[in-house]
Amino acid sequence: MSLEQRKRVEVCFSxxxxxxxxxxxxxxxxxxxxxxxxxxxAGIENGIDKIIPVATVEEAREYQNKGYIAAAERNGEVVEGFSFGNSPYAFMNPELKGKSVVLSTTNGTQAIVKATAIPTVVIASLSNLDVICHWLIEQHKNVLLLGSGWKEKFNLEDTICAGAIADQLIESRLFRAEEDSTIAAKFIYRSARENMFSFLRASSHRRRLRRLNLNEDVKYCLRPNTLTTIPILHNGALVKLNYVIENAL
Amino acid sequence: MSLEQRKRVEVCFSxxxxxxxxxxxxxxxxxxxxxxxxxxxAGIENGIDKIIPVATVEEAREYQNKGYIAAAERNGEVVEGFSFGNSPYAFMNPELKGKSVVLSTTNGTQAIVKATAIPTVVIASLSNLDVICHWLIEQHKNVLLLGSGWKEKFNLEDTICAGAIADQLIESRLFRAEEDSTIAAKFIYRSARENMFSFLRASSHRRRLRRLNLNEDVKYCLRPNTLTTIPILHNGALVKLNYVIENAL
Incomplete structure (x- = not known):
């Protein structure tokens, strides 16, 4: 496909x-x-029906008062009054199957709320890397990869994940990148992919989570392709996109 | 020196x-x-007495009306009514020796104006890389490296230059970095340094300048250590810092 016909894939750091x-x-x-x-x-793949992302802890509390199950995290810790934060293991709890969960976090849910300015919003992580790339390539539309960062700042792990997606899309020759941020993200990913865990050893958020004894969470989060689910935003809630990879592209 | 005693060096992308x-x-x-x-x-090293950075073209015009020599660039081109923009070769013109020049550019002078929130402001490029690193190491104070970016976005060439400075300062073991942006900049520099020109081939601003036939300018700008001058902001004007490297560190 000629460069002009390709769709764009770009990375926004935060x-x-x-x-x-x-x-x-x-x-x-x-x-x-x-x-x-x-x-x-992880939560949607393990049977949670809906996850409702909200920007503020106050909104999460309002839902809680109406009887919703709600989770809230700030600065890596569970917010007082909530039974869980954003640990993937907490979201795999079988008791949550078929339920709706409201979620507010330091960075991620803020980014989701901002992203709603774009018609379609989906959720990616290293866990569902390949399935999201397959789906994006099939859609063949202009894609913005939005890192949540840390308190509006650039962070390494989101940039590596965005770089991994950009790399697969560009390699398909159906997408092109114009922005320097996309070139940089792709480049950082290619250098980090052999040993992501050690590459991220120095990253600021790794240090933050290590202090909080969250190393098991970090290991889970950095393992690519453990999941095959794409959460998609539909009427303000994240639900499972009905999509199965049928043939390798 | 222990990590705690080290001063900080950090990179801000734009x-x-x-x-x-x-x-x-x-x-x-x-x-x-x-x-x-x-x-x-290049201008300060070649004898310009003062360069007065202003954010807007209007300010540059006001100075011009008062009889100042003024330069203005927007989107890579000289602004109408000004005899030059931000080509380094124009700033080496011998007729400018001993003169004051007012300058407004798309990104750089905006960044300088913002930077004045920090007590001391100096100017770096690849051209004066080693001398600025020597001087910063001698000062041993907390250093923020501010890339001008492109219209507030991240760009590769400023990040590489910032990464080169951060790398030298951290290698001296007198400085440490905490931010992910600094880790990323250092990393991108280390990968690019062997062949900066080809690494930057894909960068968005290179493409922009190539379209404007400014390849000679680009070559000059990417050549490290052709200059030994540090411009410093003093009462709103950039002047030559009185500094000569006496001994290798």
């Missing part, structure tokens, strides 16, 4: 830059590897 | 993130490799 990048995209892929979007993918 | 990073730094190093800060370094 919600702070979203307005600079958000024009002319059909699909926004939200990424918060440590840990919100990994937890969302 | 003026859009400046407020997220600007606290607790003593020195801000502004970088706009293509081409504003390269032109400023």
């Amino acid at each position: 919600p702070r830059q979203f307005e600079l990048y958000s024009k002319d995209f059909d699909i926004c892929v939200v990424i918060d590897v440590l840990r919100a979007t990994t937890a969302i993918c | 003026p859009r993130q400046f407020e997220l990073y600007s606290k607790d730094f003593d020195i801000c190093v502004v970088i706009d490799v293509l081409r504003a800060t390269t032109a400023i370094c």
Whole structure:
């Protein structure tokens, strides 16, 4: 396919830059590897019916008061008054099967709320990397990969995941990238992929979670392709997209 | 030196993130490799007395009306009514020796104006890489490296230059980095340094300047260590810092 016919795939490092990048995209892929979007993918794959992302803890509390199951995390810790935060293991709890869960996190749910400016919003993590790439290639629309970052700043793990998706899409020769941020993300991913865990050893959020004894969560979040589910935003809630990879592309 | 005693060196990718990073730094190093800060370094080294950075073209015009020599660039081109923009070769014109020049550019001078929130502001480019690193190491203060980016977005060439400075400072073992942006910049620099010109081939601004037939400017801007001057902001104007490397560190 000629360069002009290809669709665009670009990386936006954090919600702070979203307005600079958000024009002319059909699909926004939200990424918060440590840990919100990994937890969302794991929860939906393990049978949660709906996850309702909300930006503030107050909104989560209002839902809780109406009888909803609600989860909230700030700065890596479960917010007081909530029984869980954004640990993927908590989202795999069999008691949540068929239920709706409201979720507010430091970065990920804020990014999802911003992303709604783009018509279609889906959720990615390293856990569902290949399935999301397959689906995006089949859609063949302009894709913005939005890292959640850390408090509006750039972070490494979301950039690596975005770079991994951009790399697969560009390699299909059906997509092209124009932005320097996309070139950089792809490049960082290619250098990190052999040993992501050690590459991320120095990253700021890894250090933060290590202090909180969350190393098991981190290991789960950095393992690629353990899941085959794509959560998609539908009427304000994340639900399972009906999609199965039928043939390798 | 123990990690705690080390001073910080961090990279901020573009003026859009400046407020997220600007606290607790003593020195801000502004970088706009293509081409504003390269032109400023070349101009000051070649005898321009003062360069007055202004954010808007209107301000540049007001100075011009008062009889100042003024230069203005937008989107890579000289603004109508100005005799030059931000080509480093224009700043080496012998007729400018001993003169003051007012300058407004798309990205670089905007970044300089923002940087004034930090007590000391100096100017870097690949052209004066080693001298600025020597000087920063001697100062041993907290350093923020501010890329000018492209219209508030991340760009590759400023990130590579910032990564090169961060790398030298961290290698001295007198500085440490905490932010993921700094880890990423250092990493991108290390991968690009063997062949910067080809690494940047795909970069968005290179493409932009190639269309404008500015390849000679680009070659000059990407050549490291052709200059030994550090421009420093003093009472709103960039002047030559009185500094000569006396001994290798």
